[in-house]
Structure formats: structure tokens, C-alpha cells
Amino acid sequence: MGILEVKGVNKRFGGLQALGNINLDIAENSVHAIIGPNGAGKSTLLNCLVGKLIPDTGSVLFDGQSVLGRKPYEINQMGISRVFQTPEIFGDLTVLENMMIPCFAKRDGSFRMHAFEHSENEAEIIEHAEATLENVTMADKRHMHSASLSRGDKRRLEIAMCLAQDPKLLLLDEPTAGMARHDTNNTIDLLKRIRDELSITIVIIEHDMHVVFSLAERITVLAQGSPLVEDTPDNIKGHPKVREAYLGEAA
Amino acid sequence: MLGLNKKDTGLLLIVAVLALFAPIIFNPFPSDSAMAQFNAGYPDLMQRFVIFGIFAIGYNILFGLTGYLSFGHAAFLGVGSYAAVWMFKLLSMNILPAIALSIVIAGVFAALIGYVSLRRSGIYFAILTLAFAQMSYNLAYSVLTPITNGETGLQLSLDDPRILDGAPESVGSLPYPTLLGFEMSDTYVMAAGGWQFQFSVGYYVCAVVLLLAFYLSIRIFRSPFGMMLRAVKSNQQRLNYTGVNARPYTLAAFVISGMYAGLAGGLMASMDPLAGADRMQWTASGEVVLMTILGGAGTLIGPVLGAGFIKYFENIFSKINDTILHQWFAIMPDGIEDVLVALVHPFVGKGWHLTLGILFMLVVIFLPGGLVEGGQRIAGLFRRRKTDNDGDGDTGSSTSKDPAE
Amino acid sequence: MDAIILQILNGLDKGSAYALIALGLTLIFGTLGVVNFAHGALFMIGAFCAVTFSKFLSISYTVIDETKTDFLGNPLKVDLTYVEAWFGQSVGGTILDWAVPLSILMAIPVMVIIGFIMERGLIKHFYARPHADQILVTFGLAIVLQEIIKYFYGANPIPTPAPDMFRGSFDFGALLGFDANTIIYPYWRLVYFLFAAVIISAVFAFLRFTTFGMVVRAGMADRETVGLLGIDIDKRFTLMFGIAAAVAGLAGVMYAPINSPNYHMGMDFLVLSFVVVVVGGMGSLPGAVLAGFLLGILESFASMNEVKSILPGIDQIIIYLVAIIILLTRPRGLMGRKGVMEE
Numbered sequence: 001m002g003i004l005e006v007k008g009v010n011k012r013f014g015g016l017q018a019l020g021n022i023n024l025d026i027a028e029n030s031v032h033a034i035i036g037p038n039g040a041g042k043s044t045l046l047n048c049l050v051g052k053l054i055p056d057t058g059s060v061l062f063d064g065q066s067v068l069g070r071k072p073y074e075i076n077q078m079g080i081s082r083v084f085q086t087p088e089i090f091g092d093l094t095v096l097e098n099m100m101i102p103c104f105a106k107r108d109g110s111f112r113m114h115a116f117e118h119s120e121n122e123a124e125i126i127e128h129a130e131a132t133l134e135n136v137t138m139a140d141k142r143h144m145h146s147a148s149l150s151r152g153d154k155r156r157l158e159i160a161m162c163l164a165q166d167p168k169l170l171l172l173d174e175p176t177a178g179m180a181r182h183d184t185n186n187t188i189d190l191l192k193r194i195r196d197e198l199s200i201t202i203v204i205i206e207h208d209m210h211v212v213f214s215l216a217e218r219i220t221v222l223a224q225g226s227p228l229v230e231d232t233p234d235n236i237k238g239h240p241k242v243r244e245a246y247l248g249e250a251a
Numbered sequence: 252m253l254g255l256n257k258k259d260t261g262l263l264l265i266v267a268v269l270a271l272f273a274p275i276i277f278n279p280f281p282s283d284s285a286m287a288q289f290n291a292g293y294p295d296l297m298q299r300f301v302i303f304g305i306f307a308i309g310y311n312i313l314f315g316l317t318g319y320l321s322f323g324h325a326a327f328l329g330v331g332s333y334a335a336v337w338m339f340k341l342l343s344m345n346i347l348p349a350i351a352l353s354i355v356i357a358g359v360f361a362a363l364i365g366y367v368s369l370r371r372s373g374i375y376f377a378i379l380t381l382a383f384a385q386m387s388y389n390l391a392y393s394v395l396t397p398i399t400n401g402e403t404g405l406q407l408s409l410d411d412p413r414i415l416d417g418a419p420e421s422v423g424s425l426p427y428p429t430l431l432g433f434e435m436s437d438t439y440v441m442a443a444g445g446w447q448f449q450f451s452v453g454y455y456v457c458a459v460v461l462l463l464a465f466y467l468s469i470r471i472f473r474s475p476f477g478m479m480l481r482a483v484k485s486n487q488q489r490l491n492y493t494g495v496n497a498r499p500y501t502l503a504a505f506v507i508s509g510m511y512a513g514l515a516g517g518l519m520a521s522m523d524p525l526a527g528a529d530r531m532q533w534t535a536s537g538e539v540v541l542m543t544i545l546g547g548a549g550t551l552i553g554p555v556l557g558a559g560f561i562k563y564f565e566n567i568f569s570k571i572n573d574t575i576l577h578q579w580f581a582i583m584p585d586g587i588e589d590v591l592v593a594l595v596h597p598f599v600g601k602g603w604h605l606t607l608g609i610l611f612m613l614v615v616i617f618l619p620g621g622l623v624e625g626g627q628r629i630a631g632l633f634r635r636r637k638t639d640n641d642g643d644g645d646t647g648s649s650t651s652k653d654p655a656e
Numbered sequence: 657m658d659a660i661i662l663q664i665l666n667g668l669d670k671g672s673a674y675a676l677i678a679l680g681l682t683l684i685f686g687t688l689g690v691v692n693f694a695h696g697a698l699f700m701i702g703a704f705c706a707v708t709f710s711k712f713l714s715i716s717y718t719v720i721d722e723t724k725t726d727f728l729g730n731p732l733k734v735d736l737t738y739v740e741a742w743f744g745q746s747v748g749g750t751i752l753d754w755a756v757p758l759s760i761l762m763a764i765p766v767m768v769i770i771g772f773i774m775e776r777g778l779i780k781h782f783y784a785r786p787h788a789d790q791i792l793v794t795f796g797l798a799i800v801l802q803e804i805i806k807y808f809y810g811a812n813p814i815p816t817p818a819p820d821m822f823r824g825s826f827d828f829g830a831l832l833g834f835d836a837n838t839i840i841y842p843y844w845r846l847v848y849f850l851f852a853a854v855i856i857s858a859v860f861a862f863l864r865f866t867t868f869g870m871v872v873r874a875g876m877a878d879r880e881t882v883g884l885l886g887i888d889i890d891k892r893f894t895l896m897f898g899i900a901a902a903v904a905g906l907a908g909v910m911y912a913p914i915n916s917p918n919y920h921m922g923m924d925f926l927v928l929s930f931v932v933v934v935v936g937g938m939g940s941l942p943g944a945v946l947a948g949f950l951l952g953i954l955e956s957f958a959s960m961n962e963v964k965s966i967l968p969g970i971d972q973i974i975i976y977l978v979a980i981i982i983l984l985t986r987p988r989g990l991m992g993r994k995g996v997m998e999e
Contacts, residue, residue: 050492071491071496072491072492073490073491073492073493073494073495073496076491076492076493076494077494081492081493082492084489084492088486088488088489088492089486089489090481090482090485090486090489090490091485091486092481092484092485093478093481093482093485097478097481100475100478101478101479101482101490101493101495102493102494104475104478104479104495105493105494105495106494108475109494110494110495110496111495111496111499111500112475112476113476113503114474114475114476115470115471115474115476115477115503116254116470116474117474117475118254118255118256118470118473118474119473119474119475119477119478120256120473122475125475161493165493165494318788320788320791320792367980367984370984371983371984371987373787374691374787374791374938375934375983375987377788377791378930378931378934378979378983379979379980379983381927381930382927382931382976382979382980383976383980385927385976386972386973386976386977389969389972389973389976390969390972390973392972393968393969393972394968394969394972395969533927534799534923537795537799540792540795541792541796544792597804597807602803602807604799604803605799605800605803605804605807607799608796608797608798608799608800608803609796609800610796611792611793611795611796611799612778612793612796612797612800615789615792615793615796616778616781616793619785619789
């Protein structure tokens, strides 16, 4: 039994079957990619995992517990962190403050009235935040206003914010979308390091095959809301059904 | 000092010095000179500076930090005033229980209204708070007349029970609010040369409360709680997916700012023991928004500056009449003098609100960061010129910026 | 039964005003995405157009009427308006009498121009700014406009009567077969309701049947796509702002005989109109109209003595109460579209 189990998930929007009978079993500490042409339901599936959408039927179990009906912050507190397609960071805050917030959330839970401590005195929080920044080689930028970071750096910051929480599961929604080649490669390297050095399960939704094949251990191909195949990267590459799904889309 | 870093301690000290010596600092002109009308160092006006300063400091904790635009905060100030006057009527003329009750009642009110309003954000939130405030205002005017005394406003009367105070010392005159045996209206006038400095008990009570309120606000700004509030403003989606439940944070900020408003209302009633529904009107809520923005929303000192600025100019502008204008422009030739007076006339005296509206627009259009940002920009200009002279093109300071300065 | 009809009728005129203002607010919000707190001021300016026009018409000069004498035996001096001098007693008198409806002719161009100036001069620069800034700057503008009016017209309400033939009331009850004098309704209020109905239909017809309206509706639904089609949406939206201003202005013109215009009537109506927009559903034109009438009628019912004796003060707060309940249970309002200003 894996860390994340998706069983028989269906989701309809009006007349459109966005997800049809999705079953997934994601093993702990693996990197699992979900690919598929546009409109295959990748983002809908992801949104069902993080509490933004509630599936019509089926179950989503994380670590043996259902996530359905829980709010996004509750799901995060269970140990799922999410990276968005366009980097979502706190643009008005400095890089270090961006890092401190997930650290507080990890330590204090979803709410704590800590109005009288001084942020600068939170030594262990700052230490942890800086160490994580160091890990993504952004320590030198910690006093920068995060809105003024480059897109690649914003992405790295967002990933670092997720890592600072020590999540059990990291969800990445097209982490290299809209990035220059150079930034894409940097991000891939970072994700590879995370995969190799930390024990985190990673689920990645991606369009860019280069990214998928350099990271994933297993791949699920979605087409029109249903899983087409699930296999290792090598087997997926030559799979006739996958070609059909993609080429069919191209034609 | 006091759990603050050097910079914040400095800021607190500046405010403390300003507040303590205000009766002297704001009275730069001899009392018989023509400029005496520009003096602000008399108790009534200084109390207004300070009370609205407290109101704006509190409002800033909500609006400046979380970005939630409330259009109903005057309701909490009004509720605070009513609570305080009732304490004066029923319990005692001592201001401490009155102010304590103001804060508590305003806090409870804010909790109720905030709990409902904060389920929506953006403009819905603004309209919800507006609707609640208008509702309170209408109720205070109509059905709640037994509590609020409707249009006349709530006042002290001779036959109030005041159970703790015992029999009144002087029969036939209304008592004054007191603290430790001092009456709020007690004033010591010091004449020094042509100057007259007035040191009033009421003002110093307000000033001490302001310092406490300001100190508390610094602590909140610098705390992890304050950081969370800024995160709410910056990106609520990210905050949600970072495991933080934004609503209790915003509710806490709302209640705190409501309590500040209640405190301001209680102080207002302590200085002058009456309370009226017009304090709750939505234009009054608009005024505190303006003070906060004019000074600089999200900055520590901004709201205090904004409150002082507006209350000072309100006082000055509304006192200017045509006679004074003619005096000013007397040096001009007659025709030009009349034209100038006619031009300025709509903006002064009763026209103060016109000036206020224009000011409001100008600030929002040109200086969304308020006076503090304006000051920083000017300071930045000088700094840049200096570094240019040094031949050093370092622009690192523009990228690293203390967000809550 | 007659009491119910009476309350519905009583609610209609206020409801008409709410609906017209809310319609303009929604047009502006839907097309430009701007929350206009100065919209009530436009309503108020409309009412003062009527005041100005009446005053303008009654400019007079003094003539000596030889046929009459005053009590000292001198020839009587009478004020004769230019209108009467030019058009003769009967035509001139009619024009004077019909000052309020006639001022529509003046109000339309004035309001459209004010709308243009507002949009081009101020609002345009706030499209990209946060909603809070839009609210604040238009709030400032509202104060400025109302203070300007106060400066020129004073703080007291200025009575502006309706034409003679519409003064007084008629027995609506008798018409419907109830007892006489059960439902008495002033003529002008009926005129106001019919006028509002015409304006509302005109706006809807305009949006429905003209190409211009089609583009505007498309733009309300999906601004980006329409922009991509190479249509200069901004220019049309500017015109839309002018139209919204004119609608609010006309609502004000015709409202002048119902409540004597004063400088703060705009603010009074604005808050309620916002509530109406929210209840109707942000961005929904039919919703705004529906909610306007509903709330007007509801308010009228709440002010019945029978209701007030059970729930004292309910008439003061009913609209806000409804808004709060709607916002909490049905955040999109009665007819709101999905995705408009949601969290």
C-alpha cells in the first residue's frame, strides 16, 4: 500500500467528464509523474488531491487517512505540500520571511496567536529557514524582496518553502512551465537532488517530456480524464497507446 | 529595550518625546501674535490628535497588515463611546472602568461583525462592514434610543446613580471624569514670555494611552503573528496551501483593531462625556481609512502622522473665514485680493470637507504609500545623489527593503 | 389585500431609484471592473440638474403692470420670467410648470459629459489598481462632488415640484374595485415608476439589439477574448460609463419632486444601491433591477406599523439584514454569474 491511494475518483463539470474512474497507488519515496495531453484532467486530479475540488465519487487516502472534504490548509498540515504552475510566493515579503512562514506553520499548526514574540528572536525558525535556503543555493538573496526575484528564483523559493515543511508528499504542478531552458535545467537538477538526498514522495504533473523522463520513476498517462497506462519511463517511451494519445492530439 | 530592536525603540522614543512635549512643540507662536491661530498646542485639539491616532493605529493593524478594507470601523468607536458614558452614568466617573468596558464591548462587537464579514473578502468584505456599520448607526438613531438617546446623544445627568461615587460634592453641576482624583479637564497654564503652554490632565492620560497603543502595535507588527497578517495580504492562496488557516488570523486582527477603536471611543467619552450616533456614520469610517492611507498604510508611524495631519488641518481650515483671508491677501491690489479670496473661499471654513475629499483623491492617485513613502522617496533622492557623488553605483538598497518600516 | 398592494406601490418608487442606480453600478462594474463609489453622487447631480434647470427657467425681470395697482396706488411691479415673455403666458407657463421633465434634455448631455470626464480623467488610471484603491479614489471623488454641490446650492433641500397635473394623488383602490380611499397613490410616483421601466427597457434593448451592446455584453463576459478580436473595447466602455452616468442622472432628475434634492442624497442612496448590487449579484444586470425593486418593496413592507410593532426598527435595517444574509448564504447574489469577484 502506497502513501497516496486514489480509488475510483470521478469528477464531472456539467456534461463534461473531467475525471473518469482514476486509480492511483503511489509508493512512498518514489517520484511519480502524471502526464497527458491538454485537457486530460491532470490539473483537475491535482486539485482533488489538495482539497480545492471534491470528487463526485471515489476516495483519496493519504497515509491511510481520507483527504476528501478537508480544507487545503488541513491537507497541508497532514504533510502534503504543493508547488503551483506559476510560482505562488509572498511577493511583499522578503525571501527569508517567505521561508519563515512555512516553518511557523509546521511548528505552530494552522493558527497560533503569537503576537508578542519578536520574529527576530525565533532563532530555530530562522536557522531552519536559512538552512533550507542554503540548500537551494539562495542564502545570499535572503534579504531581497521576493517580488523582485527572477522567475527561476521564485520557483526555487517556492520549492524551498515546501521543503522547509518537511512534507511527506510534494506535489509539483508543471514546475518548469514558461521557463527558459537554463532555468528548466536548474530546476531539474534541484528536483533530482531532492529526490536523491531527501526521503520525500514526489508527484509531478508535467508537459515537458524532458523533465519527466529525467526525474520520474513511474509514469501515469492520462487521456480524456482516464488513466491510459502506468509504467516505468522506459516502457512508456515506446508505448503505442501513449503515442496515439499524443499524436492523436497533434493531428 | 522592551523587546524591541534599536530602530523600533528609536521610533517609540521619538513618539514619546513628541507626545510628552506636544503642548510646547505644537505651540510655536506667541499667543498674541497673528500666527497664534496656527498653534495646535491646546488640550482639545491635542486630545483629538492622540485619540484619532489610536483609532488609526488600530485600523492599520487590520487594513495595513491584512489588506482587508473595512468601511465600518467607526461603529466600534461609537459603541466604545456609548459604553464609556454608561459607565459614567451607572458606576463611577473614574475613567478606568469606563475605558475597560469600551474596549471589551467594542471587542465583542468586532468579534461578531468580523466573524460574519470575514467569510468574504475584497469588495464584499468592504460592503458587508459598511452594511453592519450603517445598521448600527440606524439602530442607534431609532430603536435603541433608550440606550443611545437617539438624536440628542447620550449625556450625563444629575440623577444618574453612579453607585461607586457616592453623593456628589457639588449639587447642581455635572461631575467630570476623573483618574486618581484628577479631573480630565484640569489644566495647568504656564506662561513663558508671550507664550502660553497648557498642560492638561486629559491630554496626558491620552498621550500615555497612545504610547501604550503604539508600543503594542510595534510588538504586533514585529511578531510572527504580524508576519502572518502580512502574508494574508500578500498571497492568501499560498498561505492556505502552506498549512495556515487565514481566517482566525484575520479575525484576530479585526477584533484587535475593533478594540483599538473602542479604546479611542472610550477616551473620547472620557474627555467629553457624551456619545452620539453620528460618530458611527460611514463617513466617519471613511475618515479613519483616509488617515491611515494618508500617513502610510502598513507603516508603523504612518497612521499617527495621518491622524495628526488631518485633525490639524481640519482645525485650521475650518477656522479660516473671509476676514482672515482678506488679512492674508491684504498686500495684494484690491482686485486681485478679492479674486484670491474668492478662489480660496470654497476650500476653507465650512468647505473643509471639499479640501479633505481632494486630499483623499490626490493621496490615492499619487501617493498610495502615504506620507511615509513620500518621505522615503525624498530621502531616497538625497541618498542617491550622495552615492552618485561618491561614484558608487550600488543599488542594492533598492532591492532589500524592510517591508514594514 | 389593499394594504399589501399599497405597500408594493409605495416600494416601487424607491425601488425604481435603487434599480436605476444599481443598473449603472453594475454596468460600470461589469464592463470596466471598477467599483464606483461616486455613483450616488451622479444620481445627486442629476437631481440638481432639475433644480438648476428650474432655476434657470425662472430667471425673470421686473415689469410694471399698468392694469393693476398695489396698495399704495402705484402701478404694480411684477416679476416676469423670460420664458413667459418670449413664449407668451400660456406656453411659457407650461414650460415653467414642466421644468422637471424638461430638464431631462439638459441632464442627458451633462451627465454623459461628466461620465466621460470621470472615466477618461480618473477611473481609467485605476483599472490596473487594486479594488481597494478604486473604492478609495471614487469615495474621495464622491465627497468632492457633494461638497461642490453643497457650496453652490447650500445645505438645505430645495423643493422642486412636479408639473401641476401630476401633483396630488389618485384613488388607485377604487380603480381596482376596493373601497374608496384605501389605496391612495401620488401621480408622480407612478410617473417615476413608468419612467424607470422605460429607461431600464431602453438599456436592455440597447444591450440586446445593437452591435454595440453585443460587444459590450461580450466584453462583460470575457474582456480578454473580445480584446483579442481586434475590437477597441476601451472606447466602448468609456461610452458605457457615460450611459451609466446618464441613467443615474436621469434617475435623479425625476426623483427631485419625490424628495427635495439635498447634497447628501447621493451618499444615502449609494450605500443602499451597493447593497442592491450585491444582493442582485455582482455583474448581473437583471439581478440589479430585480433586487432594486425587491428591496424597495421589502423596505416599504418593513415600515408598515403592523410590522414595526412586532419588530421595532426593522424598517431601518431590513435592507442591510437581507444583504448580510444573502452574502453569507448565496455569495453570488440572486442572479450573479460564476467567477465574478469570487474569492
